[in-house]
Amino acid sequence: TRLSNQIAAGEVVERPASVIKELLENALDAGASRLDVEIDNGGIKRIKVRDNGKGIDKGDLPMALARHATSKIHILEDLEAVATLGFRGEALASISSVARLVLTSSRDENGKGWQVEAEGRDMNAQLAPAAHPRGTSVDVRDLFFNTPARRKFLRTEKTEFNRVDDTIKRLALSRFDVSISLRHNGKGVHNLRAGSGRVEMERRVAQVCGPAFMQNALHIDVERNGLRLWGWVAEPAFSRSQADLQFFYVNGRAIRDRVVSHAVRRAFADVLYHGRHPAFVLYLELDPASVDVNVHPTKHEVRFRDSRLVHDFLFGSLHRALADVRP
Ligand code: ADP
Numbered sequence: 015t016r017l018s019n020q021i022a023a024g025e026v027v028e029r030p031a032s033v034i035k036e037l038l039e040n041a042l043d044a045g046a047s048r049l050d051v052e053i054d055n056g057g058i059k060r061i062k063v064r065d066n067g068k069g070i071d072k073g074d075l076p077m078a079l080a081r082h083a084t085s086k087i088h089i090l091e092d093l094e095a096v097a098t099l100g101f102r103g104e105a106l107a108s109i110s111s112v113a114r115l116v117l118t119s120s121r122d123e124n125g126k127g128w129q130v131e132a133e134g135r136d137m138n139a140q141l142a143p144a145a146h147p148r149g150t151s152v153d154v155r156d157l158f159f160n161t162p163a164r165r166k167f168l169r170t171e172k173t174e175f176n177r178v179d180d181t182i183k184r185l186a187l188s189r190f191d192v193s194i195s196l197r198h199n200g201k202g203v204h205n206l207r208a209g210s211g212r213v214e215m216e217r218r219v220a221q222v223c224g225p226a227f228m229q230n231a232l233h234i235d236v237e238r239n240g241l242r243l244w245g246w247v248a249e250p251a252f253s254r255s256q257a258d259l260q261f262f263y264v265n266g267r268a269i270r271d272r273v274v275s276h277a278v279r280r281a282f283a284d285v286l287y288h289g290r291h292p293a294f295v296l297y298l299e300l301d302p303a304s305v306d307v308n309v310h311p312t313k314h315e316v317r318f319r320d321s322r323l324v325h326d327f328l329f330g331s332l333h334r335a336l337a338d339v340r341p
């Protein structure tokens with residue numbers, strides 16, 4: 015089981031950004047409305063995620079770190095299946111098998127909580143009392159301290175930080191209703207307040223994409239045949255790293271998709287300019303039955319039932335909106 019823990023961990027725990035993604039998903043599952051992330055050294059030395067969600071019962075804390083507590087995967091041979099299905103129910107166990115992890119949680123409004131620790135293969139199921147407001151903190155230190163081969167795959171502090179930052183930004187633009195902060199090496203990077211009104215959303219987009227994006231952005235909101243496309247698009251001329259400013263969500267989920275990029279690129283190229291990467295924050299909403307989100311375990315990919323319809327809707331909507339401002 016220990017061996018399979020580490021092998022499995024190699025899949026889900028690739029780098030600090032993937033750890034943070036799993037921890038934030040757990041926090042959101044727990045109904046958190048506030049997420050505070052602190053990292054040191056790009057997350058390699060330390061990751062701390064605190065949420066104000068419903069917390070974990072004292073008796074469930076050791077279980078939360080134990081592999082197989084919530085998963086159907088029991089034997090090493092099943093790893094093949096895991097690779098295609100993803101590691102649902104394994105994130106905390108996987109992370110703790112390759113790091114020093116402290117899980118602290120409270121369901122108590124009075125600040126009383128409990129803590130369990132794990133260090134690599136050794137889990138200390140001993141519960142210790144700990145002060146904690148209602149919610150959960152996961153403290154992950156020294157990622158891959160016991161797996162030098164995996165540690166070698168980590169890049170520089172700057173690169174790992176950028177990936178973490180990208181993960182936070184991607185989430186921030188899909189959950190305007192959740193407050194999110196990020197600190198790196200003790201310095202504040204993001205402090206995003208929750209708010210779902212247009213003004214508050216645009217403030218967040220400006221904070222995430224930079225004020226220049228928002229100043230140049232065109233707001234669009236188009237609905238046709240049960241498909242809705244809304245968000246902000248901008249000429250990318252102001253930005254040197256346009257690739258960083260492409261956010262696309264399908265039913266609230268961040269995705270990268272060739273049908274989507276093609277339609278967007280063509281609409282921009284047709285109206286505005288040629289050979290440049292457009293900048294956009296766009297949300298496509300459609301009947302969940304007409305899109306398959308489970309084609310890839312990391313869930314960044316989708317498959318549209320009618321990709322032609324989606325392509326033409328995206329292209330047509332963007333083309334018309336852009337042409338209106340640039341006749
Ligand atoms: P999964 O989320 O797929 O169930 P994880 O290993 O990520 O598996 O988490 C294990 C369990 O621990 C979760 O099912 C949940 O019950 C609990 N848990 C983890 N993180 C949190 C959190 N931040 N708040 C509340 N409960 C949590």
Ligand code: MG
Binds near residue numbers: 040104105106
């Ligand atoms: Mg999880």
